[in-house]
Amino acid sequence: MSDSRAWWKSAVVYQIYPISFFDSNGDGIGDLNGIHAKLDYLKDLGVDVLWLSPIYRSPLADMGYDISDYRDIDPRYGTLSDWDNLLKGVHDRGMKLMMDLVVNHTSDEHEWFVESKSSKENPKRDWYVWRPPRFDAAGRRQPPNNWRSVFQGSAWDYDEASEEYYLHLYVAKQPDLNWDNPDVRQAVWDLMNFWIDRGCDGFRMDVINLISKVEGLPDAPITDPDHEFQLASALFANGPRVHEYIKEMNRKVLSAHDLITVGETPFTHDASQLAAYVLPTNNELNMVFHFELMDLDSPRGGEHKPLIHRDWKLSEFREIIGRWQNFKRAEGFWNTTFIENHDHSRSVSRFGNDAEKWRALSAKMLAVLQISLGGTQYVYQGQELGLKNFPRSWGIEEYKDVASQNDWNRVLKQRTEADGKEVDMSDILDGFQRKARDHARTPMQWDATVHAGFTTGEPWMRVNDDYKTWNVSAQVQDSDSVHSFWKEALTIRKANDVLIYGDFVDLCPKHEQVFAYTRTLGNATALVLLNFTEDEVTLSLGSEQDWSTFQLVLVNLDAERQKVGLSEVVLLKGFEGRLFLKA
Ligand code: NOJ
Secondary structure, three states: OOOOOOHHHHOEEEEEOHHHOOOOOOOOOOOHHHHHHOHHHHHHHOOOEEEEOOOEEOOOOOOOOOOOEEEEEOOOOOOHHHHHHHHHHHHHOOOEEEEEEOOOEOOOOOHHHHHHHHOOOOOOHHHEOEEOOEEOOOOOEEOOOOEEOOOOOEOEEEEOOOOEEEEOOOOOOOOEEOOOOHHHHHHHHHHHHHHHHHOOOEEEEOOHHHOOOOOOOOOOOOOOOOOOOEOOHHHHOOOOOHHHHHHHHHHHOHHHOOOEEEEEOOOOOOHHHHHHHHOHHHOOOOEEEOOOOOOOOOOOOOOOOOOOOOOOOHHHHHHHHHHHHOOOOOOOOOOEEOOOOOOOOOHHHHOOOOOHHHHHHHHHHHHHHHHOOOOEEEEEOOHHHOOOOOOOOOOHHHOOOHHHHHHHHHHHHHHHHHHOOOOOOHHHHHHHHHHOHHHHOOOOOOOOOHHHHOOOOOOOOOOOHHHHOOOHHHHHOOOOOHHHHHHHHHHHHHHOHHHHHOEEEEOOOOOOOEEEEEEEEOOEEEEEEEEOOOOOEEEEOOOOOOHHHOEEEEEOOHHHHOOOOOOOEEEEOOOOEEEEEEO
8 A cells, every 4th residue: 555644634523514613703604713712622622624515705606616706714704814723723722724715606796707608709708618508490599408407307497688697506506617718727727726825725616526617518328217307427528628627727726736636526436537637647636435335325317316215235335335445445546535515414313313322322433433443534514523413393484495495395386287186205404414415504502501502692493402402511521422532533533543554354245234345554453343224243353463452542332441452352332333443
């Protein structure tokens, strides 16, 4: 393996979703001063890098992933001087700050788009992707191709004044930039330098693998005949010039600095397609987020149905992890390790068991999994508390996300047209309760006071009902809490290079209940045993190692903590997770 070290490889990154983190001024919206107020909490947890989801000026059509000014802070979050102050607080504590770089698209309220839309002759017209309409046999105006927007409907919106369509892979308020235009690329390099010069330590790059679309923008094959518009990710993900552009970014911006860079690369489950972004010889990015694990509980097949749940097997889960852990290690491929972010529901509800009896235990078991895998660690706000999805009893009005709302309205319309007035949407709400992005976006639960101590005003989104018992204040005082477990787990990871750089071997790849693996680096070996079920399971480790020399260093069941020595046959209680080390 290649074990070249780097600070960003051993780093623990904590993702903050600013609108829901902490509100310092009582307007119901989290803000930069609120993040500043919680820096000691984050430092104490063991965080090295903060990644802020977007805090730039934005109409918040997609919660800030629609930027109208890259060089300013949205007034709801604060000011540039608040940002400077936050950065100072972060650096004073020996941490780093990473910004979200959203440059596949802008907001339609960005001045670049306003100019671009103003006329066909405007110098910025070509900064976005404009195309004339097509006309069908009956002479009706149609979009230039059949691509579907990720958030439903056509990926094109018509501008009456100039009689052309513009492309938006996400909502209509998120027009795609035309990266084939060198002026666009230069503008992106300039705005990156603006933040680097101000002191930011790196970037998470939103859907960076979508910036180059297939030439000619042809129709996508019809994989979903029931829909007017088709999934076209094969024509816009990892497109023909994407590596040329990221190499240029590296050459012109990144190479002069020691930054942390991570590309978000959805619609790609083929590891070899992602290698080029990451392999050191390619000079592009440090690492990428692939979504194979996060898509595990979505239906297979052509259509992407993120809000419908599919049952999964542990053998599928471990196969994905094993494949990526071992992927091109000799060539220096570096992984990201995450099981939560702002685009997915809570990990304890998806991969553990969020019933009261198992919730804390399974959240801790997932912590053992995460901290014992290779790759830079990404912990999402509230994950360290075992926060779970909000209840099924909440109605559609509590789902604020544009993706949820669009999906709901699409199905409602379909069913109303087909069946008349009495429309049953309960199955859709079932899916939302398990899968919607909204579950990760509820306000952070700080204490047992009103609105979980998140705000003194009216929170922009309802706080989860369980905040009186599941909150930071209760958990930091409780040595047996999920929070205390995470803190201990991160300390153990940082003290043991084998957990960061070791080679991964799955000990029983076909097992459907227990995920057992080793990590090895030089003479050091770590052994991890994770029971993903409620049942007690007996597991035989085989006789390849002298297991009696392994010491238990982390376990989520207190009673088991006392046991010393490990033998070939192990009994694991429901959702038990153990980490052993052999020195
Ligand atoms: C990925 C972001 O994580 C998500 O929240 C957003 O909706 C899309 N990209 C579009 O920017």
